[in-house]
Amino acid sequence: MKKDVKIQLLDRCNLSSHERALRYMDFNEVWTEFNNVNSQPKSIYQGILEAVDAQVIRRALRTVLVILFFGVILINEEPKGLEDNALGINSPSATANHVSAPIETEQIPQFKNVVLDLHE
Amino acid sequence: MTIGEYKRNKYCKDLYQDHYTNVFVFVQRRIEDENKTSAIVKEVFIQAFDDLLTNEIRDVSKLTHLYKISTEMCDKSVEQINTRYVHLSDEMTSDMLDQMGSISNRQSAIQKLKRLVNALSLREIQLLELRFSERTTFYDGGYILKISEQMAKLKTYRLLGKMHHMINS
16 A cells, blocks of 8 residues: 555545435446456466366465475485495495406415315 | 356345445445445445355355455555545544543544544554444454454554553643
8 A cells, every 4th residue: 555645534424325325236237247357268377277276276286395395305315224334245336246256266265275176 | 047147146136235335335435436436336346246156255244255345446446546535423433532441531532533543554544444433343354454353453452542642641
């Protein structure tokens, strides 16, 4: 509201009586105008808003936000079982190295002996 | 006309006939001009038909909802014409003074009260009008001005207290 609105006090009420007010009463005119306003083509945005209850949209948005909130928390949490493995023995990369690395008998003397024994 | 259309028409016609004069007088108190009032009241009912046919108003009466729309429309109109009329009837001033408590010189108090009302903000005047002119409850007054019932009560009594202090000083 603008601040420069002039307030004008009126001691004597020049109000129309109910009978005088009734002179302006014309339901058919208002009803026709109401139907004209409602029959005007509306934008897609207005149509969507009217078709779907605003409360339904609010609920859906709230649900999506809650799911996103908990989803982010769950994604950021590290999986259990790997988190306290300081040596990285169980880590996927460590396991892969163990599998792919060739076992060289020269590096393990006791195995070398076992192989020799079998030949004998 | 289908049955649905007939029902809609009848519902709106009843609403219009039941509350037209009350809304007209409500708007005229603020706008003064009869023709402008008539145009605003027409807009009020078009808006009200739209509201009441799509949503059920449960918390307040239909008339209170009509007053709420009327207040919004009047505020828009007042912005354009830059003048807001306030009808201070003898009954209204008398009720306000009664609510304030002990007043020594009543005639002088009425003159002071009028000067004080002239210096109030439009929002404060609206609170007083709804309480002492339309005689709405604080709940309805809060609904019309889009504030809580407690806030309407608090602001009205604080305002009366302030005015009482200024009248007695």
